[in-house]
Amino acid sequence: MIDRIFIKNSPTFKSLELDLKMGFNVISGASGSGKSVFLESILAIFGLKEPNADLVEADITIKDIDKELESLGILSEDKDLLTISIKRLNGMRYFINNQAVSKKKVNELTSKFAKYISAKNASELESEHALNVLDSLIATKTSDYEMLLENYKQDYKDYKLVLKELEVLREEEQNIANLKEFANFEIQKIEAINPKVGEYEELLSLKKKLSFKDKILSSAQPVLHTLDGLDSVVKFCENVGIETSAFLESATELRVEIERAIDEYENLELDTEKTLTRLEALGDLKRRYGSIEEALSHLNIQKQNLDKYNNISFNIESMQKKLSTLDKALKDKASKISALRKASLPSLSDLLTSYAKSVHLDKIELRLEKASLNTQGEDMLYIFLNKTDKQNLSSGEYNRLRLCMLCASTSIDKSKADKGEHVLVLDEIDANLSGVESQGVAALLKTLSTKYQIFAISHQPHMPLLSDSHYKVLKNKDNSEIKLLDFEGKVDEIARMISGDTPSKEALEFARKSLGK
Template identity: 40%
Template sequence: MIERLLIKNHLSFEACDIEFTKGLVVFTGPSGAGKSVLLNGLLSLFGYGDVQADMIEASVDKALNLEAFGIEEANPNIFKALKAKNARYFINAQAVSKKGMMDISKGCVNYLSIKDNSEFENSRLLKLLDGVSVREEPLHVKNVEAFEALYLSYKTLKEELETIEAEEKKVEDLKEFARFEIAKIDEVAPKIGEDEELLSFKKSLSKKEKIEQAMHKAGEIFSLESSVNDVLSLIEADSAFFDACMNELRLLFEKQHETLEALEEIDVESLLDRIEKIAQLKKRYGSIEEALAHKQKRLEELERYENIGFEKAHLAKKVASLELEIHEKAATITASRVAALPRMETSLNGYLAQLYMPALRLRLEQGGLCENGWDVLHVNLGTVDLKRISSGEYNRVRLAFLATHNEFLLSDGGVLILDEIDANLSGKESMSVANVLKTLSKKYQIFAISHQPQLSSRADQHFFVTKDTLHVSRVYALKDEERINELARMVSGESVSEEAILFAKSLLENEMK
């Protein structure tokens, strides 16, 4: 549950510090006071929408397996959002992304939006039906998990088979292209490091004439060698350093002469042509190493193309075997779901009856094979399509599904934030919604904005949101007489009548029974 909420500078709210209890938490107040603003601020902390506040912080008393996300668990866990130019999110003082915040929050916070109809997606309907099926067949959930893993293996192998079948149709073209690329690389037959060696030769060739001229002129130093030795002898200086230097110079000149002679034998045109071919190869593949690696890859592909018939037959056999096993398992799962269908229908219709809604009928049909099996669950509300019912009716149907989900799938509770769940309902209908939410609040901590006194009277905690003359919103918990007056205001408007007060008292007295 959320124990505490702190907000600073969130649109019309300058600051608020609220402590919450378990159960049903209801916010009421005049239109435009800031009820939706407050709940939207709470939602934005958990990644639902954009953060508009300077700071939002909530204490969440629930173990969330944060270690799996690389975050240290605390008691309570502190969720925080800060906004300067951009919003930043933190859990227990460790930064997380908005997506990370939303992924983690899904473990404790559920948001039922008036615009969201994802509850009726086939995968979610089947998940609920599977939860009901476990009551009838305890091994059902393991069968579903095993089927999902098997289906993913089957899907991967089938995709591989389809790829091979597509390749087989154009295998001759692929083989011809592979041979072409291999031949192009073999035509150049590059060696690792050859490009650097060739460029070195080219550089030497470009300087050959200048080197020869310079060496010819500098070679005159050797004709003066004996004269230098005579001078050193006359002045009685050791000539060893000079002799060593001249010998080293002589070796250097001899080596350069050999290089120049080798350059004489080089075919310049062939050298430049070779450099150009290597350059073209590098332009296409990046480097000589990458060109040789590409050649090896093409050789392996060519070998595979030669064996594609064998590979296809082997894969086709595995796919056929898996397909047979999948169909058997899918049939087993369908049988369990069909057996559980009446129980799920009875549960849903029990809640719908409480909500003054007509009974629905569930129908399971076979559709395309996927990780959920081949079942498609259809929901018919009397003779009316779910897409054509009013928003008030639609919300009550969703509430029935939520209550059934709570009954069969929810074990450790969490937080449920509702969006206008009792809007556009009569008093009787509103009370029916309040009763179902009260039941749900035994496992969920529920936050709701109420438009009706019936739901507000069932609240475990009732907050009033108001806006002063400076257009600053405030929120505070109502007690005793304050709560009676607010319920009466919801009944009769700003001019509270004695009858409204009596009705408000009767609602609260009924709640206390």
């Protein structure tokens, strides 16, 4: 749940800090007071709307959220608490626990516990979600159903992998002659050169030495002559009492090294043309593959590819058999899943219809139709209201039907057992509804509030009458504020919603009596 929200410099709030409550939270106020602006700030925290303030910050409590944060590489001091901040810093920047993140990452994290009922992104009535709800219902009655679903999903994943491999093999088979020719060409080229690791560098070093051979040898004799003349130096040192043993030892070692170098250069022979040709061939391999090591690695890969191409018919046949086995296993499991779904369809239909009655909707009909194999089996689940497809429903009917599906999902899904663990945001869900329809929506939201922390804007009195917390947005000259209403405040606001800015005595009495129930 959202424990606290802070908004600074939004279009209607200069500075707003609000401690929020669990359960059913209703927001009301005169038109233009800033209700939607406040709701947009909440949605911005979940990455569902663009931020409308210089700073929006919220403290949120979700059980064991530290595990989700850890998977995203975000530190957490409290295992159940996270703080999301959005700041205007040369553009909007997002933070989780003071660590910079992307808006996408915020949305990925919060989508696990926050839901927004709006005209866009309505997934509750799509086949995928409806099948998930139906599967959850079946799992409460059939102990091994979840295992059946998991096994099917794993088989489907394996099936798609094998199918992809088979498609690659078939593409290669169509072009097998060219592939074999190219593999043979590269193998022969590399093997013909027969490169050795380090050979290129050795030849370069040898070539460099050879280019200096004449220069080195021509300068060698003067150096040796200089060393021969050291006798006069030694004799002088002895006459003046200077120790020369170390000097003589070093001079002797130096002469040995110089003579060794001269000998090496005198015996240095190289077939220049052959060496240049070899360097060119090795250099070509380096340019093509990056290094001699990479060229040798590529040689092994092409040998493996050639072996695969030579055995491609066998590989395709083997892959086809594997695919056929997986296809049979998939269809067997999908058939069992479909049978269980068909048997449980009336139960889900009855559950949805029970919620539909409370919001004055006609009977809900569910149709399970066969589809091609997919991640959920071989079924598509379509929802009709009094035989009318969801695409042809009015916006009011559509949103109420979504609420019915949400209620059904929540009543089945035991993972939402803790009150306030999940957040549900609704913007004027009762707009354009009659009084009895609005009353039914309010009752459904009250039911949902046992599992969700709900935030809803309303212009009708039915939601405030059932709310756990009623907030009023008050617009001043150049700023708005939000006030949590006490009992008398609720009475006055509900009466205003019924009879206008000057509440009638009857409206006040009705509000007081209804709240007192």
